[in-house]
Structures are given as structure tokens and as C-alpha cells.
Amino acid sequence: MISYADIVEVCSRWVDRVAMTIVAGRQSLRTIPYVQLAEQQDGTFTVRSGPQGDVLDVPGPPVRLSGDRAGAEVAGLLDSVLRGAKVEVVLRPQRFMFRPLELPRRALDFLDGIVRAQIDRLTPWSADAAAFGWHSEVDPANDRIDVTIAATAKTLIAPFINAVAALGADTVILSAALPHPVGDVAAIKISEQKAGQAADARRLRRVLIGLAAGGSALASLSIAANAIVGGMFETQRDDVLRRVAERRALMQPGRNGASEAARALEQHKHEIPSxxxxxxxxxxxxxxxxxxxxxxxxxxxxxxxxxxxxxxxxxxxxxxxxxxxxxxxxxxxxxxxxxxxxxxxxxxxxxxxxxxxx
Incomplete structure (x- = not known):
């Protein structure tokens, strides 16, 4: 039996899928600039741009991200730099917990699941509450994989992601700077959020919902059918429940021994530790x-x-x-x-x- 809520959920998923497909196709047709915000020891951020990582001289006070947004003066200066760009926020290593993990080389194809399963053991957070990433290196001599895991609480990095997303960034990547860079790797990616795509998808979703309003007649017909058929099944269910209650009432006098045994088993389950x-x-x-x-x-x-x-x-x-x-x-x-x-x-x-x- 299909209810009205089921129809709404199916339509909502279809609209979201179509909106994300259109937005993704449009994003692939344009070039997105890259900007990096690297946190310094004093809490300010150095702004770098371009494939060579050139440092940009942003006029005004030092760039700081506090709360869920940047200061009003800094936001005005960064708006033209970050809007529509892929922004990587590299936080200091002191904000993260780093843990080494050594695995056999054959575990390379299952590394994502293995790391997620080890988060509870290696860090104070659960896999759902933690934001984490890793860097792996294969040691051919020992046929092993050396994995470096960086983790922190999601609540600690959310303000930085929200602050950069509020400045109009298309994509926000948050990374953890390694205390000691490994070869060419200086940071571990923790999360990536398609902020710009999400905003475009929401706007496009409203347009698609308006176009899909013509299907309301079919939804109304489904609601009417559900009310009629549902009423019939409700009557049958009440009748069956009534008969079951009558049968139980007839069987109740002869079930004292069984009831006592059930209560004893229930009490035993509560009192005996597992x-x-x-x-x-x-x-x-x-x-x-x-x-x-x-x-x-x-x-x-x-x-x-x-x-x-x-x-x-x-x-x-x-x-x-x-x-x-x-x-x-x-x-x-x-x-x-x-x-x-x-x-x-x-x-x-x-x-x-x-x-x-x-």
C-alpha cells in the first residue's frame, strides 16, 4: 500500500538526483580556481592561489576564521578571492590526533573500511563523531602498508568549513598539516564539501518542484485510493484483533504455569549478567x-x-x-x-x- 508520504519521498529523491546531475554537468564545463588557506601558529591564515601556491597579499587585518564565519572586514576582502573557487583550508597539526597503523599490503583495497573500523580504538571519538583522513605508503621490501591517520571531532572543524562556505566557495576541502611532511605530502585531506553545488542544487530543486507540480493529480488519486483501501484493511485488522483477544481470554485460565515460567525466565534475564x-x-x-x-x-x-x-x-x-x-x-x-x-x-x-x- 503506497501512502502519500511515500509518494512525496520518491518525488523528492528524484528531484534531488536530477538537480545534482544538472549542476555536476554544468560544473564540469567551467574552470574552477584553486585557493589555499594555511593556518599559521598565531591562528591567522596565509592565502595562496594558483597551481604554484603563490602567496596572495590580502590588504587589511590578518585573515582569521572565528565562529562560523569570518569577520566582516576580512569577509569583504576575501569575497572576491574565494567566491566560486575550490578552497583548501589547511589547519595546524595541533588541532588533530595522529596515529600510525601498519597493515599487510593485501589490505590496500579495503583500507577505507579498515581505517573506519579502527577509529574507535585509535581515537577518543566514534567513526560517526570523528572527522578523519589518512595517508598510506607501500613498503615493497616488507610487503606492508604504513598508514598515518589524522583525526579530530567534527564539531571542531565545522566552524572553519561554514566560514569558508559562507564566503561563496564552490568546494571546501579541509586538511590536516603533517607535523613532519612525508616526501611530497605535507597535509592529509580530512573532508570535502561541495558548498557551491549544494546551493545551486537547492535553487534548481525549487524550479524542478514547480515543473513537477503537474503530478499532483496523480498524488491526489493515490491518496483517495489509499483512504478507501486503507479503511477496508483497518476494519479487517480490528476484527482479527478482536478475535485474537477473545481466544486469549478463553485460554488464560489454563496458562498459569506457563505465565509463571515466563516471568521466572524474564526475571532471570534481568538479574544474570551477560x-x-x-x-x-x-x-x-x-x-x-x-x-x-x-x-x-x-x-x-x-x-x-x-x-x-x-x-x-x-x-x-x-x-x-x-x-x-x-x-x-x-x-x-x-x-x-x-x-x-x-x-x-x-x-x-x-x-x-x-x-x-x-
Whole structure:
């Protein structure tokens, strides 16, 4: 059964697809200038233009991007430079977290998925909340790939993207400057946004919607058919529900034992912690420099033994999760003279997965 909302959604997707196709075709027919905004240590930006990266002398105060837009005076000076251009904003490396990753060479075709899956482990953010990019180099001698990942929170780079998009840039590319350039690579691309194409697509979309207004007669016919047929099905559904309720009422007296068993199983599910989920939660919270030699689960308690660089910090990490509580050392923590690690013995209570009463 097709509803009015389904028709509107299909039409909206079709209009968006047509608008983006027309805009993309028009963009391919014109030359787009390239401008780079490189952030300096004092927070100002150097403006470069052209394939040779020539520095442009922008008159007025130093270029700064604060909030979601540039200052009024700076915006007036940059408007003619950035409007309709492909603008790359290169931020300082201090705004990003860099992590190395070594992979076998055969993983090159799956690098995007592998990096996305590793973001949760390598950075404090999830893959949805993080803005990240990477640079890879193949080491033929060892048949390995050396990957350098740069990541930060999306909320930290959004103001820079919005500020440049507000100045009329056609495309906004945001990159992270490498602390130490690798060969010819001085920055890692983090994101790319077609700001100008999106604005053109919105304007063209309004035109296409006006042209598609002639299909309103078909939508009205569909709504009428949906009301008639939907009413018939609604009546049949109410009749079936009524019969099911009657059958359940007749069967209720003989189901006391089954009801008691179901309630007991439900209570057991709420009260007994899940071992599999507890182990999965523990693997996500422990840092990379921590190794376990023993793991014991005794009822609702978990005991772990292993080595780490900072044993007291593990108590805080374990209790921050919703799966454990009352974490404590059940044996003394010792430090090896020849190693820079601590041998720990930690015990914690495993919380049930389900909240009682829900």
C-alpha cells in the first residue's frame, strides 16, 4: 500500500538526483580556481592561489576564521578571492590526533573500511563523531602498508568549513598539516564539501518542484485510493484483533504455569549478567598497553590479572562503563625492576545488561 508520504519521498529523491546531475554537468564545463588557506601558529591564515601556491597579499587585518564565519572586514576582502573557487583550508597539526597503523599490503583495497573500523580504538571519538583522513605508503621490501591517520571531532572543524562556505566557495576541502611532511605530502585531506553545488542544487530543486507540480493529480488519486483501501484493511485488522483477544481470554485460565515460567525466565534475564557482553565491553575499554594473563568470571564478579603501564588508571576506565561497577584491586600491584610495567589484580562487579522493570 503506497501512502502519500511515500509518494512525496520518491518525488523528492528524484528531484534531488536530477538537480545534482544538472549542476555536476554544468560544473564540469567551467574552470574552477584553486585557493589555499594555511593556518599559521598565531591562528591567522596565509592565502595562496594558483597551481604554484603563490602567496596572495590580502590588504587589511590578518585573515582569521572565528565562529562560523569570518569577520566582516576580512569577509569583504576575501569575497572576491574565494567566491566560486575550490578552497583548501589547511589547519595546524595541533588541532588533530595522529596515529600510525601498519597493515599487510593485501589490505590496500579495503583500507577505507579498515581505517573506519579502527577509529574507535585509535581515537577518543566514534567513526560517526570523528572527522578523519589518512595517508598510506607501500613498503615493497616488507610487503606492508604504513598508514598515518589524522583525526579530530567534527564539531571542531565545522566552524572553519561554514566560514569558508559562507564566503561563496564552490568546494571546501579541509586538511590536516603533517607535523613532519612525508616526501611530497605535507597535509592529509580530512573532508570535502561541495558548498557551491549544494546551493545551486537547492535553487534548481525549487524550479524542478514547480515543473513537477503537474503530478499532483496523480498524488491526489493515490491518496483517495489509499483512504478507501486503507479503511477496508483497518476494519479487517480490528476484527482479527478482536478475535485474537477473545481466544486469549478463553485460554488464560489454563496458562498459569506457563505465565509463571515466563516471568521466572524474564526475571532471570534481568538479574544474570551477560558474560559475552562483559568481555566485549572490557576489550573496548582497556588501553593498547595493557595485556591480560588471566580472566575469571565468578557469578556477577569479574577478575582480571595482567600487566600495564598505569594500573590505577584502569580502575577509572573500567568504572566509566555501564557494564562494570565497584572496581578494586584484590591483590597488591607490583612493578618489575627490569620492565616499565606493573602487574595488577583487579576485581569488578558485572552489571546486568537489562534494567529491571523494563
Amino acid at each position: 558474560t559475552v557482553i562483559a568481555i566485549e565491553a572490557l576489550s573496548q575499554v582497556l588501553p593498547d598497553d595493557t595485556y591480560l594473563t588471566e580472566l575469571r568470571i565468578l557469578g556477577d564478579k569479574m577478575q582480571i590479572v595482567g600487566v600495564t603501564k598505569d594500573a590505577p588508571s584502569l580502575i577509572r576506565l573500567i568504572e566509566q562503563t555501564s557494564h562494570f561497577s565497584k572496581a578494586t584491586f584484590f591483590a597488591p600491584t607490583t612493578r618489575s625492576v627490569s620492565e616499565q610495567t606493573e602487574h595488577f589484580h583487579i576485581e569488578a562487579r558485572i552489571e546486568p545488561v537489562y534494567t529491571p522493570g523494563l
